[in-house]
Amino acid sequence: MIAVLSPDCPLRDKAEIVRLVEAHGLRVQVSETGDASLVAVIGAGPDELAPIADALRAHPAVREVRTEAPPYALVSRERRPEGSRVRVDGTTIGGQEIVVMAGPCAVESREGILEAARVVADAGARLLRGGAFKPRTSPYSFQGLGERGLELLAEARAATGLRVVTEVVTPEDVPLVAEHADVLQVGSRNMQNFRLLSAVGEQPRPVLLKRGLMATIEELLLAAEYVVSSGNPRVVLCERGIRTFETATRNTLDLAAVPVLRERTHLPVIVDPSHAAGRRELVPALALAGIAAGADGLLVEVHPRPEEAMSDGRQSLTPDAFAGLMKAIGSVARAVGRVPAPPVRPPATGTVGTA
Numbered sequence: 001m002i003a004v005l006s007p008d009c010p011l012r013d014k015a016e017i018v019r020l021v022e023a024h025g026l027r028v029q030v031s032e033t034g035d036a037s038l039v040a041v042i043g044a045g046p047d048e049l050a051p052i053a054d055a056l057r058a059h060p061a062v063r064e065v066r067t068e069a070p071p072y073a074l075v076s077r078e079r080r081p082e083g084s085r086v087r088v089d090g091t092t093i094g095g096q097e098i099v100v101m102a103g104p105c106a107v108e109s110r111e112g113i114l115e116a117a118r119v120v121a122d123a124g125a126r127l128l129r130g131g132a133f134k135p136r137t138s139p140y141s142f143q144g145l146g147e148r149g150l151e152l153l154a155e156a157r158a159a160t161g162l163r164v165v166t167e168v169v170t171p172e173d174v175p176l177v178a179e180h181a182d183v184l185q186v187g188s189r190n191m192q193n194f195r196l197l198s199a200v201g202e203q204p205r206p207v208l209l210k211r212g213l214m215a216t217i218e219e220l221l222l223a224a225e226y227v228v229s230s231g232n233p234r235v236v237l238c239e240r241g242i243r244t245f246e247t248a249t250r251n252t253l254d255l256a257a258v259p260v261l262r263e264r265t266h267l268p269v270i271v272d273p274s275h276a277a278g279r280r281e282l283v284p285a286l287a288l289a290g291i292a293a294g295a296d297g298l299l300v301e302v303h304p305r306p307e308e309a310m311s312d313g314r315q316s317l318t319p320d321a322f323a324g325l326m327k328a329i330g331s332v333a334r335a336v337g338r339v340p341a342p343p344v345r346p347p348a349t350g351t352v353g354t355a
């Protein structure tokens with residue numbers, strides 16, 4: 001249920017309305033749309049709702065009570081027609097600039113991640129990607145370096161100026177990952193791990209939410225709604241391919257999801273061509289198509305020596321191929337009225353250690 005308050009509603013009234021709902025033992029989420037304040041009542045059953053709806057309607061500051069709220073009221077485009085921007089220090093996702101996040105599938109070693117960071121920073125990426133906690137299909141596969149991997153990512157950030165995006169797989173690890181990373185990734189396999197969604201929603205770092213491999217666009221938006229309704233509005237969505245009958249690619253990149261999401265939500269949208277393609281030869285075409293379709297950025301796997309990668313080497317670009325892709329991104333971005341984000345400025349005192 002959503003209560004719509006008039007834009008000039010005094011703070012005192014807003015606080016009173018929040019207390020009114022909380023007195024029934026329910027949570028609220030207040031957000032501003034520009035021409036109204038929305039008070040979302042979270043987690044109520046139908047029996048609880050009726051008396052609260054009546055009480056809200058009786059309050060003079062409440063313009064309207066929508067008991068049939070759209071299923072994803074907080075992330076819907078209606079709420080913020082101009083689109084929202086997610087800032088990660090000096091980088092803005094969802095603005096005019098196309099933001100590229102790149103790096104290996106997993107953090108494998110200190111030297112490897114520092115080298116990958118240098119390569120992707122030189123080519124113009126703004127964020128370094130790399131999994132420290134890997135959700136692998138097989139329990140016998142490399143599971144990531146865990147906390148040590150997070151420390152190495154932080155070291156690569158200090159050396160290059162890139163910000164860090166890395167996956168978190170359990171609610172218990174959220175504080176640890178948030179301590180080291182700039183953006184918390186929720187992977188495809190966890191898109192409907194609702195406790196994890198709430199946990200990343202209760203901390204302040206931006207969240208990169210990847211579409212589940214079997215999830216509809218509406219399910220993705222509802223997953224984002226979990227994060228935002230838990231208190232964190234800084235969510236970026238990622239289309240990474242879905243499972244279909246087609247076997248020529250690892251997943252089927254649902255390019256149409258990009259314009260559909262732009263229509264339905266104000267949240268920024270990026271494309272991961274790597275997990276969609278499964279083969280590096282296909283990655284540039286899908287990446288450029290994603291930008292042409294309106295994506296705000298890309299998440300690309302790059303490995304200094306893909307043939308030695310401990311995971312997803314087959315779909316990882318070589319440094320040269322990534323540099324070539326970054327040049328092509330500039331042309332496509334400009335053709336659709338966007339610009340590539342400028343490269344990060346290396347930290348004044350930072351040098352990539354080789355010890």
Ligand code: PEP
Pocket residue numbers: 105131135186187188189210240272275
């Ligand atoms: C990843 O980004 O390395 C990853 C595991 O992606 P996904 O969750 O989309 O499979």
Ligand code: MN
Pocket residue numbers: 105106275301311312
């Ligand atoms: Mn991967």
